[in-house]
Amino acid sequence: MSPTLTFTGTGLSITGTGFTTGFPLANTSVAAGGGGGGGGGGGSLSISITSSSFTNGGNIDGAFYITGGNCHPNAANTSPQVSWTVSGDTSGAAGIRCLCIDIDSGDNFVHWFVTDIPVESGSISENGSWPSGSTVNANNWDGVLTSRSNGWGGPCPPSQHTYEITFEILDSNDDTLATSNTLSFEAS
Numbered sequence: 001m002s003p004t005l006t007f008t009g010t011g012l013s014i015t016g017t018g019f020t021t022g023f024p025l026a027n028t029s030v031a032a033g034g035g036g037g038g039g040g041g042g043g044s045l046s047i048s049i050t051s052s053s054f055t056n057g058g059n060i061d062g063a064f065y066i067t068g069g070n071c072h073p074n075a076a077n078t079s080p081q082v083s084w085t086v087s088g089d090t091s092g093a094a095g096i097r098c099l100c101i102d103i104d105s106g107d108n109f110v111h112w113f114v115t116d117i118p119v120e121s122g123s124i125s126e127n128g129s130w131p132s133g134s135t136v137n138a139n140n141w142d143g144v145l146t147s148r149s150n151g152w153g154g155p156c157p158p159s160q161h162t163y164e165i166t167f168e169i170l171d172s173n174d175d176t177l178a179t180s181n182t183l184s185f186e187a188s
Contacts, residue, residue, distance in 0.1 A: 044087075044088045044089065045086075045087075045088035045089055045090065045092075045093065045169060045177050045178045046086070046087050046088055046178050047084055047085065047086050047087075047096065047167050047168075047169050047178050047179070047180045048084070048085050048180055048181055049082055049083065049084045049085075049165065049166075049167050049180045049181060049183055050082070050083050050183070051080050051081055051082050051083070051165070051183055052081050052083075053080035053081045053082075053126055054080060054183075054185045055185075056183050056184060056185075057184050057185070057186070058185060058186065059185065059186045059187065059188075060080070060155070060163075060185040060186065060187050061074070062074030062075060063075070063076045063078045064076075064077075064078050064079070064080055064154050064155070064187075065077070065154045065155055065156055065187065066153055066154040066155065066156045067154075069156055071154075071155070071156035072156075075154065075156075077152065077153070077154045078126055078127045078152075078154070079112070079124070079126065079127050079128070079150045079151075079152030079154075080126060080152075080165075080185075081123065081124065081125050081126045081128070082098070082123065082124055082165065082183070083121075083122070083123035084096065084121060084122060084123065084167055084180065085121045086119060086120060086121050086169065088178075090119045090120075090169075092171050092177060093119045093169045093170070093171060093177055094119075094170055094171050094172040095115060095116040095117055095118065095119060095133075095169075095170055096116075096117035096118070096119060096167055096168065096169055096170070097113075097114070097115045097117070097167065097168045097170055098112055098113070098114040098115075098117060098165070098166075098167050099112065099113055099165070099166055099167075099168075100112035100113075100163060100164065100165040101163065101164055102155065102157065102161050102162075102163050103161075103162050103163070103164055104157070104160075104161040104162050105157070105161065111152065111153050111154065111155065111163065112151055112152050112153070112165070113137045113151060114130055114134055114135065114136050114137065114150075114151055115134070115135045115137065115170075116133055116134050116135040117130060117131060117133075117134045117167075118131050118132075118133050118134070119169065124150065127150070128150065129150060130150060130151075136150060136151040137151055155187035156187075157187055157188060159188060160186060160187075160188040161186070161187055161188065162184055162185075162186055163184060163185050163186075163187060164182050164183070164184045165182070165183040165184070166179060166180055166181075166182050166183075167179075167180040168180070
């Protein structure tokens with residue numbers, strides 16, 4: 001079965017056994033709610049994200065581009081810095097998911113996919129490692145798996161593209177309890 005990544009209204013669905021580019025996923029479903037939360041535990045739960053690596057909505061530096069393929073003369077496949085702040089009742093939360101997609105690629109190409117991030121507030125530095133317990137899913141570019149420990153596969157678009165990073169707090173059934181604000185950057 002060919003995998004699909006579909007946006008419908010405010011929802012995002014990832015299904016199948018892997019991306020055609022070789023990025024493995026196992027019948028995962030993500031419901032992207034608003035900025036606050038979709039229930040869980042009876043209390044309010046929220047997550048917000050920031051980055052010092054780029055201005056939200058602005059261009060990202062060449063060091064963050066994937067190396068090879070003449071993507072950018074300064075390409076170093078450096079992953080961006082991201083901080084997250086969690087507030088509210090986390091009693092029903094099992095972990096956090098990070099997702100970065102190229103929304104202009106035609107197939108919403110995934111550039112960063114990390115699951116099981118511990119629920120407490122935290123951050124990852126530029127080119128840093130995720131907190132202990134996180135599951136870093138191998139990324140893929142042009143059919144070649146990266147060996148990056150943080151799973152980042154930087155941009156290399158044929159023209160100006162927009163990339164979006166979101167975090168979700170999930171319960172033990174992978175249902176979304178809260179969805180962060182969206183950080184976006186441009187690359188060309």
